[in-house]
Amino acid sequence: RTQAVDNTLRAMRLARSGLARMGAQFQPGPIMVAGQKLRTIFDMKNSQEFPGLMARSEGQANSSDVCINEAYEGLGATYDMYQEVFSRNSIDGQGMPLHAHVHYGHDYDNAFWDGERMVLGDGDGDIFNRFTIAVDVIGHELAHGVTEHEGPLTYFVQAGALNESLSDVFGSLVKQHLLKQKADEADWLIGQGLFTKNVEGQALRSMKAPGTAYDDNVLGKDPQPARMRDYVHTWDDNGGVHINSGIPNRAFYLVATQLGGYAWERAGHIWYETLRDPRLKPNATFLSFARLTVLSAARLFGSGSDEEKVVRDAWSQVDIRV
Numbered sequence: 001r002t003q004a005v006d007n008t009l010r011a012m013r014l015a016r017s018g019l020a021r022m023g024a025q026f027q028p029g030p031i032m033v034a035g036q037k038l039r040t041i042f043d044m045k046n047s048q049e050f051p052g053l054m055a056r057s058e059g060q061a062n063s064s065d066v067c068i069n070e071a072y073e074g075l076g077a078t079y080d081m082y083q084e085v086f087s088r089n090s091i092d093g094q095g096m097p098l099h100a101h102v103h104y105g106h107d108y109d110n111a112f113w114d115g116e117r118m119v120l121g122d123g124d125g126d127i128f129n130r131f132t133i134a135v136d137v138i139g140h141e142l143a144h145g146v147t148e149h150e151g152p153l154t155y156f157v158q159a160g161a162l163n164e165s166l167s168d169v170f171g172s173l174v175k176q177h178l179l180k181q182k183a184d185e186a187d188w189l190i191g192q193g194l195f196t197k198n199v200e201g202q203a204l205r206s207m208k209a210p211g212t213a214y215d216d217n218v219l220g221k222d223p224q225p226a227r228m229r230d231y232v233h234t235w236d237d238n239g240g241v242h243i244n245s246g247i248p249n250r251a252f253y254l255v256a257t258q259l260g261g262y263a264w265e266r267a268g269h270i271w272y273e274t275l276r277d278p279r280l281k282p283n284a285t286f287l288s289f290a291r292l293t294v295l296s297a298a299r300l301f302g303s304g305s306d307e308e309k310v311v312r313d314a315w316s317q318v319d320i321r322v
């Protein structure tokens, strides 16, 4: 038996006998098996038939293909954020292996989560660069997996926009955590770097100023509202899930910047607790979600706390009165 196993058995015996609580000389070894990152990147080679070719798995050296390495690093940054900030072991909390499939299709202008895997297009090179460029987009797609396990939130109108917003929130947190940025240092953009130089715009969305991410001849203007009075009623996009997500996105931005420090520390925990709250229903509305964030803030930081007040104020700044 290895030393580690001996230490573990000894720690377990000590814990059972109550000796561990006495402090003691003994430094326990790893009792629980800590979370294990298990990444695999597949090269679709422009096909849309899964799984494609296994191109890099956990622990293997860099590939000569930048997309494969960016996907690998992006999965790693996402895994690490959930593990370090929320003590969550992967998407399902049970160490689920993370799979990314790159070079999906020809000139494919999107990235998505299909329920089990993340898929990334190369972009057409005219409007979009390769999607692996944006670590927040990788974080966004994987957050759809987390929401599926914890929510879920039906992908339609307000619940769908909350689902989208949570992906932007945790995607942005992945990027901020990777770059060790404080809330006031972050750009609060989603997909910065995705647009080619041909596009008049900085990113897909802005959490700080929804509606201002781009204004382009071909793409038109960023359609996101920044508050409830500008809510967009539409049948497109599953009832505007990528449009009205601007409203809860901005609420999160306001909470994070008003609290200051690292966004994941307080704002992130309040949102994460809300996502895990059994009272969050698949058909949640902005208002029902907002109420739960206030309850989460009170539970985590005390009722009457600054955090609770900041959360309430943020929602009211986007016209949602909790």
Ligand code: ASN
Pocket: 110, 111, 112, 113, 140, 141, 144, 164
């Ligand atoms: N990138 C988009 C998203 O994750 C893909 C989609 O619209 N299904 O929301």
Ligand code: ZN
Pocket: 140, 141, 144, 164, 167
């Ligand atoms: Zn999404």
